[in-house]
Amino acid sequence: MNSDLNNWIIKEQNFDINKNKHYEGAFCQGNGYFSVRASFEEGLQGAGQGDIYERSFKSVTTEIQRNPISKWGTYVPTIMGSHPALNEVIINLPYFMDFSFSIQDEKLDMHQSTIVDYKRELNLKEGTLIREFIWIPKDNSCKIKLKYIRFASMEKKHLFVQRIEAEVLEGKALLSLESGIDGNVTTNGYNHFTEMNTNVISDIITLDCKTDIGNRVMELCNLQSKDINFNIIKDEKKILYKGDKAVSAGENYVFEKRSVILTDRDLEDGDLKERGLNLINAANISYEELYEEHRKVLEKKWGISDVKIEGNDKHQLSMRFSIYHLLRSNNEDDPRMAVCAKGFAGEAYYGRYFWDTEIFLLPFYIYTNPKAARNLLMYRYNTLEGAKENARSYNCNGARYPWQSSLRGDEQCSLWEYADNEVHITADIAYGIWHYFSATKDYDFLINYGAEILIETSRFWRDRVDKNKEGGYDLINIMGPDEYSAMTRNNAFTNRMVKFNLNKAMESLEIIKGKDEEAYKKLWNKLSISKEELELFKEIAEKLPVPMDKENNYILQSEDFEDYADINIQGIWKDKSKPFGFFATQEKLYRSKCLKQADALALTMLFKKEFTLEQITNTYNYYEPITTHDSSLSPVNHAIVASWVDNTEHLDKFTDYALALDFNERLGGAEEGIHIANCGCLWQLIMTGVAGIDTAMNETSLISTKTSLPKGWKKVEFKLIWQGKTYKIEAMENYTRINEI
Structure with missing residues (x-):
């Protein structure tokens, strides 16, 4: 190209x-x-x-x-x-x-x-x-x-x-x-x-x-x-x-x-x-008029969403390629839909919605088009009844969002290991709700929609955990974002997200009570909330572990991860043009220290301030050598964390890889559609990696703590919206400048 x-x-x-x-x-x-x-x-x-x-x-x-x-x-x-x-x-x-x-x-x-x-x-x-x-x-x-x-x-x-x-x-x-x-x-x-x-x-x-x-x-x-x-x-x-x-x-x-x-x-x-007939007759104007009105709408969208990269034309074009697909695949006016995993550019993922929406796509829309972000979350509210039906099918109360969701909100995935075990999506949605609220202060959404989801999902977690002999709580038989570890015990990513879900359910009620007493009472009665229930939420949140290797000071992917067998990844992987999964059986993957993507790094990406730089560095260095990056979400996640731990070689390598994924014709990545989550996470790389700006989940104000330009990049310029105000961001070699516009 x-x-x-x-x-x-x-x-x-x-x-x-x-x-x-x-x-x-x-x-x-x-x-x-x-x-x-x-x-x-x-x-x-x-x-x-x-x-x-x-x-x-x-x-x-x-x-x-x-x-x-x-x-x-x-x-x-x-x-x-x-x-x-x-x-x-x-x-x-x-x-x-x-x-x-x-x-x-x-x-x-x-x-x-x-x-x-x-x-x-x-x-x-x-x-x-x-x-x-x-x-x-x-x-x-x-x-x-x-x-x-x-x-x-x-x-x-x-x-x-x-x-x-x-x-x-x-x-x-x-x-x-x-x-x-x-x-x-x-x-x-x-x-x-x-x-x-x-x-x-x-x-x-x-x-x-x-x-x-x-x-x-x-x-x-x-x-x-x-x-x-x-x-x-x-x-x-x-x-x-x-x-x-x-x-x-x-x-x-x-x-x-x-x-x-x-x-x-x-x-x-x-x-x-x-x-x-009315629609086609309305189009009976000149081609030039049709083109101009179309162009003006796109011009406005690009005005807030464009990212300008100086120093690498290939990366500049590829970044705009990703943003283009984020713009054309989103319908900000219809709350019955989200953005499917292939960006509606192919049938491979059947037009369904995954955790990609809240974790990888939502931040782009939160900071460039809050209306679109709210609409994505309204899809989750509109499918809440389906999530409740899904929970009941597992003999649980509350709402259990499906791994693969469609129009109704019930589970569409036919493979049991994903449908049964990859439950972190329910807490991912809670994270997305709080991220949107933190960045926008949209109290109307929290009061009328968001808090209800937080309560109902917390009710599911109350039933999904198991109480152990020591009086604590465990999540057993869990698949985290790393889909090559299918049946783990106390997966760090999932457990931390569940704790977050439970805590924010309680915090949302306190916020609503302070903001609107009548709305608080209405919600309390509508959902039949009890003090005993909230006390149990609190107890589970406090006692559910996030496993760490304290001796080596890194995050354990799961409590039982070190029990898995070592595997000769390079010896088995005969052809790097194909995913590693082509060469190892699923059974072999499930019992080995071999990652599709490092979900411990995904955890640091979401909760950066909860871990020391040493812990993040050690976690990165431990898992990267055994990560296959078979997941399209893996390289850009690694690029973000690499920017934080000063691994410039990997920042450059994974940035280039992620930008080339669908853009490079030799890779053929777009054959079955666009890896739209990668597109969204590339924008996050610009914000949280290159410009060093933490999200509203980690900071209450818009600040940059570190600037990390990939090799050859001289300057990056973009805009973002933070709590109703628009800012121009300029990331240069040694600092990032932030100005309200």
């Missing part, structure tokens, strides 16, 4: 079929309401999108995905389907970007046709994807230069705009084109549509479908060109504009396509057909 325009544009200079799927994910576009993978409008020969096959639930880290060269993706996060093996999954919706040219019997194809001067560019600043090339048909009748421009409107959230420009450079030919909506798509090899109908309304084509859980989706398209008249061809699953034009050298043609997507789960009321 190359860059220009002051490091805002990512370029694909040559088409390589083996890298196509990576670019489909990396160049994904969206506006929060919907996202689309960057598949070619005309598709690719041999890359069928309606294949039926069986996908079972397994570890995505080591799973080999289908669709090796191309996978279309059109996703509305609130539209899910029911899969017989995978439970509730996001649905790949009909493909409205369809647009293809043909000459004689040759359909334009990037892999099969003769293509010269190919380039494709994603403009991060303006959210546009531009593709240009010259097509020489096999009959050598002509040369046609084609330019495709498209964007998902940030202003009109249901609208996708395409513009295709054709210039005939040489010769003449009969140019045929087809453009429409293709409903021949499956999701993870499964057909989620029970009904599909196509229709024509004046010059607008429509496709209406019903999903297997009863939701309706409607797509409408309008294709315009002053030079060609179109016929409309339709069948049950596909509807097309079709036209022909005799073209000659020196002629230019422009085609503009507006597409609208809407569903019966939208927040707006009204009949789908009526709403759809």
Whole structure:
């Protein structure tokens, strides 16, 4: 990838079929309401999108995905389907970007046709994807230069705009084109549509479908060109504009396509057909006007979220790449959804929400868009009943948030070791609530929503702990963030987060009592809180251990970690281009001192001030050599902690690795979607690592304690919002300057 325009544009200079799927994910576009993978409008020969096959639930880290060269993706996060093996999954919706040219019997194809001067560019600043090339048909009748421009409107959230420009450079030919909506798509090899109908309304084509859980989706398209008249061809699953034009050298043609997507789960009321027609008619203004209103919305978002890096252009572009995906995947207006683990750029994680939301994504939104941060937490409040049902299924009271959550808030994960044991997510949500409150002082949220979650989750922990013979409490059979240690005793990360959850439940009640006595009484009665219950919360919080190796002064990942077997990681790991998990069985991983990610370091990242610099350094030095970094969350976590302990070699190494994860085409990291948690944590690296600014969880005021620039970086500049005020941050070689603006 190359860059220009002051490091805002990512370029694909040559088409390589083996890298196509990576670019489909990396160049994904969206506006929060919907996202689309960057598949070619005309598709690719041999890359069928309606294949039926069986996908079972397994570890995505080591799973080999289908669709090796191309996978279309059109996703509305609130539209899910029911899969017989995978439970509730996001649905790949009909493909409205369809647009293809043909000459004689040759359909334009990037892999099969003769293509010269190919380039494709994603403009991060303006959210546009531009593709240009010259097509020489096999009959050598002509040369046609084609330019495709498209964007998902940030202003009109249901609208996708395409513009295709054709210039005939040489010769003449009969140019045929087809453009429409293709409903021949499956999701993870499964057909989620029970009904599909196509229709024509004046010059607008429509496709209406019903999903297997009863939701309706409607797509409408309008294709315009002053030079060609179109016929409309339709069948049950596909509807097309079709036209022909005799073209000659020196002629230019422009085609503009507006597409609208809407569903019966939208927040707006009204009949789908009526709403759809109103939406597409509202888009009947000039392309320039549509583009400008879209650009202005993005300009405002970039105004608060941009990070400027001087000294390393590659890192600058990669950082903006990460922020771009954080911006386009978030819907700040719909509290029924969060941001899925692949940033709605692929199906690998089924469109589900993990602990990533509160720990890795939420801080970016807290400090750049508090409204969006609140909305993410409102999703957790709106799925609280599902979390209560989940707790009851484990014979517990309160709320137990699922490891993999979807629309309802009940457990979607089919693998028992994660669903049963990776319970830290429940306390992670409590941490996210308190982080948001600490940074915003949003008392309305705490009083009306946050405190209730804190109490109900604490009730779950009250039942989940076991009382031991000494009168203390243990958490047994626990998987922490390190998923290669599945059944541990007193995992340090989980235990500390549970203690935090319990303490903040009690503190929230005291804050509400001091702020609004009536609200306090109302909450007390609504939840039937008792003093005895709160005393038990306090007792558990005090007696639940966070294990330490006192002799060597570092955090024990779990109380029983030293009982695990040593393992020859380097001897087993034959090919470093693949995760370590490919070479060691799951059973072997579960009994060995081998980490997918170091959750003891994740603990220090969240509770930095609770540990001495020596303890953090010793913890880092002990676990890093036995960490495989098979988790995409691991490298950037290590970069943050490395900046604190003055390990400049690792700061540089892990920063580069994290920035390259989805950005570097050679790694192919974006094939199945964006590692969106890595994007969010990269922003945290800028704040807490590079600029040395502790979060509102650790500091009551905005201060920098240490500046750590990676090698070659001369200056970093960004903005953040802290308790309602906006600040400009400038991190330089030896200090960080903070100014209110």
